[in-house]
Amino acid sequence: MRGGYLATLRARAARDATALRLAALAPPAAVLFLSAPGAAWPHLLAVVTAALACALVFAEIRGRGPVFEALVPALLMFLFAPPEASPGQIAFALSLALVLGSLIFGGAGFGFLSIGALSLALLAFSFPPLAPVVPVDAVIWAALPGGLLVLLAGLAPWRVVLAGAAGFALAAWPAALDPGYALPLALVLVHLGADPFGAPVTGPGQWLSGLMTGGLVAALAAPGLPGLDLSAGVFAVLLANLFAPLMDAGVIALADWREEARRA
Amino acid sequence: MSCLEPQRKGPFGPPAILPDTVTLEARDLPGLRPVACVAEGAEVAIGAAVMQDRSRPEIRVVAPVAGRVERVEAGLGCRAIRVVIRPDGAARPAPVTVEGDTRDLMLAYGLWPDLRTRPFGRVPDPDASPDAILVDALSGAGVLAAQATPFALGHGLRALTALTKGPVILCQHGGPALASAEGRVEIDALAPRHDGMARRLRRLRSVARGVEVWVLDVQTAIALGRLCAEGLFDATRLVEIVTPSGGVAGILRAPLGADLAPALKERGWTAPAPRPLRRNETRIDPRCDMAVPSDAALGPIVPVPALATSLPLGMRTIPLLRALQIGDADTARRLGCLDLVEEDMRAASTICASGADYGLLLRRVLDELEAER
Numbered sequence: 040m041r042g043g044y045l046a047t048l049r050a051r052a053a054r055d056a057t058a059l060r061l062a063a064l065a066p067p068a069a070v071l072f073l074s075a076p077g078a079a080w081p082h083l084l085a086v087v088t089a090a091l092a093c094a095l096v097f098a099e100i101r102g103r104g105p106v107f108e109a110l111v112p113a114l115l116m117f118l119f120a121p122p123e124a125s126p127g128q129i130a131f132a133l134s135l136a137l138v139l140g141s142l143i144f145g146g147a148g149f150g151f152l153s154i155g156a157l158s159l160a161l162l163a164f165s166f167p168p169l170a171p172v173v174p175v176d177a178v179i180w181a182a183l184p185g186g187l188l189v190l191l192a193g194l195a196p197w198r199v200v201l202a203g204a205a206g207f208a209l210a211a212w213p214a215a216l217d218p219g220y221a222l223p224l225a226l227v228l229v230h231l232g233a234d235p236f237g238a239p240v241t242g243p244g245q246w247l248s249g250l251m252t253g254g255l256v257a258a259l260a261a262p263g264l265p266g267l268d269l270s271a272g273v274f275a276v277l278l279a280n281l282f283a284p285l286m287d288a289g290v291i292a293l294a295d296w297r298e299e300a301r302r303a
Numbered sequence: 304m305s306c307l308e309p310q311r312k313g314p315f316g317p318p319a320i321l322p323d324t325v326t327l328e329a330r331d332l333p334g335l336r337p338v339a340c341v342a343e344g345a346e347v348a349i350g351a352a353v354m355q356d357r358s359r360p361e362i363r364v365v366a367p368v369a370g371r372v373e374r375v376e377a378g379l380g381c382r383a384i385r386v387v388i389r390p391d392g393a394a395r396p397a398p399v400t401v402e403g404d405t406r407d408l409m410l411a412y413g414l415w416p417d418l419r420t421r422p423f424g425r426v427p428d429p430d431a432s433p434d435a436i437l438v439d440a441l442s443g444a445g446v447l448a449a450q451a452t453p454f455a456l457g458h459g460l461r462a463l464t465a466l467t468k469g470p471v472i473l474c475q476h477g478g479p480a481l482a483s484a485e486g487r488v489e490i491d492a493l494a495p496r497h498d499g500m501a502r503r504l505r506r507l508r509s510v511a512r513g514v515e516v517w518v519l520d521v522q523t524a525i526a527l528g529r530l531c532a533e534g535l536f537d538a539t540r541l542v543e544i545v546t547p548s549g550g551v552a553g554i555l556r557a558p559l560g561a562d563l564a565p566a567l568k569e570r571g572w573t574a575p576a577p578r579p580l581r582r583n584e585t586r587i588d589p590r591c592d593m594a595v596p597s598d599a600a601l602g603p604i605v606p607v608p609a610l611a612t613s614l615p616l617g618m619r620t621i622p623l624l625r626a627l628q629i630g631d632a633d634t635a636r637r638l639g640c641l642d643l644v645e646e647d648m649r650a651a652s653t654i655c656a657s658g659a660d661y662g663l664l665l666r667r668v669l670d671e672l673e674a675e676r
Contacts, residue, residue, distance in 0.1 A: 053605040053656040103600055148603020193608040240606045240621035291619055295637065302512065 045191060052192040056235065057108045057147075059192050063185025064114040064230070070181040071118060071174060078122060085126035086113040089134045097142040108147035109137055115155030115230060118178065119171040119269060120162060128169065132162035151284060153234035156276040163270055171269040173223040180222075186229040195233035198242060202249025203228040203256075210257035220267050227272040228252065237280040244286035252279040317554060319539045322561035325368050325388045326579035327353060332416050334425030335362060339375045339383040346371055350400075350412055350536050353386045361429050365413030367538030367558035368392075388560075399534045405465040408530050413538075417523040417583055421504055421516045423673050424644035434514040435469040437507065439500050440481055440521035442585040444541035444554055448522050449481040452529075456481065456521065459528030460488045466517070473521070474503040481521075498615075501647035505615035511641045520583050542580065545588040547573050563587060601628060602657040613650040615642065624651060627664040632671040640668060 052059060072079045090113035094106035116133050136158035144150040159171040173179070189195040207224055208216060232238070232252045239248050255275030260268035329337045337354040340363075341347060347366040354364040370390040378384050401411040409415045410429060420427045427433070438460065440449050449456050456473075463471045464487045472489045475481050484490045491507060500518055508516050522540045529535045538559055544552040544567060552572045557563055560579040567574035567587075575589045604610070606621045614620045619638050626634040645662035652661045 049607065049609045050654060052607040053610055053654055056605045056607075056656065146603065148605060194605070235605055235607070236603070240611070241619060287622065291622060291638070294619075 048192050052194055056194055057105070057111065059194055060111045060189060061107070061114070063189045064111065064118070064182070066185055067174065067178045067182035068114050068117055071178045074175065074177065079117075081126040082120060082124075082129055083117055085130040086117045086120075086133055089113070089130035090137060093134050093137045093142060094146075097138075097146070101145075109141075111147070112136065112141075112154035112158050116158045116162075118174055118182075119155075119159055119273075121169050121172045124162065124166065124169045128162065128166050132165055133158045135161050135165075148236050151237060152280045153231050153237035153276055155234070156231045156237070156273045156280070159269075159273045160277055163273070171273055173226075173267055173269050176222075179226055182226050182230070183222075186225065189229065189233075194235050195229045196235070196238050196245045197233075198245035199233040199238050199249040199252070200225070200228045202246045203232050203253035204249075206250035206253025206255075207257050208253070209250075210254040223267040223269070224253075224256065224272075227256070227267070227269065227276070231272065231276045232279065234276075234280070237276070237283060239283040239287045239290075241287050241290040243290045244283065247286050248279045248283055251282065252276055255279070317541075317556050319556040319558060320561060320563070320566040321392070322390065322557065322563075323565070324373060324562065325366075325370070325390060325558055325560040326562070327364055327367075327386045327388070327560045328579060328581070329354065329383050329385060331582035332356075332364065332426055333419075334423070335359075335416070337364065337383045338381055339377060339386055341372050341375065341386065343372055343375050347388060349538065352413075353388070354383050357382075359429060361410045362415055362426065363410065363413055364416060365538070367560060390558075399530055399536055405462040405527065405531070408462075409527060412526075412530060412536050414523055414527055414530075417519050419518045419583070419644070421510045421518055421644065422641035423669050425673075427517055431515070433467050433469065433517040435508045435516050436463050436467050436471045437500065437504060437516055437518045438463070438471065438473045438521050438524050439518060440473055440475040441499065441503075442520075442543060443551060444543040444585040445521040446475070446481065447554060448525055448541050449475075452525050453482060455525045455528035455532060457483065457528065458532040459524035459526070461486070462527050462531045463519075463524060464488065469508075472503075472507060473524075474500065474507075499647060501643055502615040505617060505639070505642050509639070509642055511636075511639045520585060522585065523583075540580075540585065542584065543586045544572055545586060545590070547589050549590070601659050604628070605656050607654075610651060610654045613654055614647070618642075620651070624655065624659075624661060627661055627668055628657070628659055630664070630667060630671075632668045632675075635665075635668045636672055640665060641672070644669075 072083060090109035091106060094109035098106050113133060116129060120129050136154050140152045140154045140157040141147050141150045163170050190197055239245050252275045255278060256272045259271035259274055336357040338357050340355050341353045347353060347370060349366060349369050351366045352363040353366050356362040366388055368388060368390040370388045372386060373389045374387040376384040416426050418427050440446060460471050460473060460482055470487045470489045472491050473482055474491045477492055480490045480492060491503060504516060510516050526537055529537055539556050542555050542557055544555060546552045555563060555566060557580055559582060562577050562579055564574040564577040573589050575587060604621060604624055611620045623635060623638040623640060626638060643665055645666055648661035648665050
């Protein structure tokens, strides 16, 4: 029956994408909230309010929803935003990312960037000391089952994750390679790098994108910083997202050229 | 399974159901402009012409049952929409009275409109000759019919070789061959897993780069074999009935255009909305009939593996679906849409969250590409 459940999960993944992605992010968000409820609730309130407000405004203007997809980048912002950021700063960066990266294109799925990564990048750009941070170990562990869920459902392309890890290992080898990077890197790759709407859709394109993301995470990391540099991760993901359509077009053109050569 | 088996004169499988009315629809004739050639109230015999193409009158739709023409519906310019016949009795094989080659027999007995061209999914021109003919024996009903009548199938396949200088390929799932491969008749049983004709076409003879292939259902080949070898015209077909959970409820034999809903209700099976049995339809699946196209704006395409594998291997599914959504015919052609027809897009329409009817979108693009030829 396992195969049956998995097949059903994968067949329904496209229709239940928002629910599955929110279910994957809910446990780490809950752990983060429960670890320091007093400090966390203003951030959580800010991201949820900003996300739903932006989505509702655009849904009202366009006369169509849905709006809950905006909660996915909201939870990612909640997980990775630095604790010293004010709720207003977080809400501002998230709103800007949602509008510029998604809503002006028609909503989630019509843009070409990982909105979670874009919101963290805009937070770092807009308020320079506020770089995204890797959450505590308990939060990362709580994110693992959800990460596995989106990988199994196919909502996070596994090639991007695998190639991302390989790219990071190759670029960081041997000096900066530390087993402690594994889980934070996996979290970044699954939830930001392997965004279903930001990653390429062709197999070779996904391998290339993953290698690029992983390599750039290692290459852009600030020297001497303890742990994984999440700012590098966010900018690596955004850069790979920008190249994703080009990678897909290149893969298709190459396949066409090979087909023509084979038939000639 | 040899074609040297003695001839079968009697029917095989379950007896044909007796429908209240038989409705022959013009929408089952893509690429034709049919006009009715019978009047309301006229008596028709089995095999009598009831519709014909305006510009190529040799392409005819014949009565699958004997009876009285109850209604003839015509649209603009006398273009026939549907002809409804009230049967006198059950459909049964009728003796052949026309002589000629394969092409003549198929045209005379209304088997020609069962053929579909790839690309574009049209009824082919009577004077044309394809690069290959693919015979679809992938449906449960088709397999049952082929297993019951290997003699007629063998004759039908050999008769089809007269239409093409290329091969006639019987596409079946794994297991024993349903017919013997001889001469230009080939058997394709290499893919044991469930797949459709689009995958076979893509693998065996892609039409994306200029060639033309004709596709027909194995039951049409059997009917042709019975015409040639037994001198009998049989307009009934086996139809597989699927339950709402996806299982097979049973098999029915029915004439083309019969409404199966009353027969299904009689047997206690889940009946779809009343509608006539369509040409080349071998499976009644209530899940497909329940899908109602929506006028709502299209949502985004979520690129998941299940969607990416819904089209034949080697196709760039997600880029193709995006091209279809925005009506980019040139990109869709480059991505191989010419290998597809509407029914190949059913899985993609079901899995995709966008709410798009990709069959409809594909038809628009194919029409545009056909007009550019």
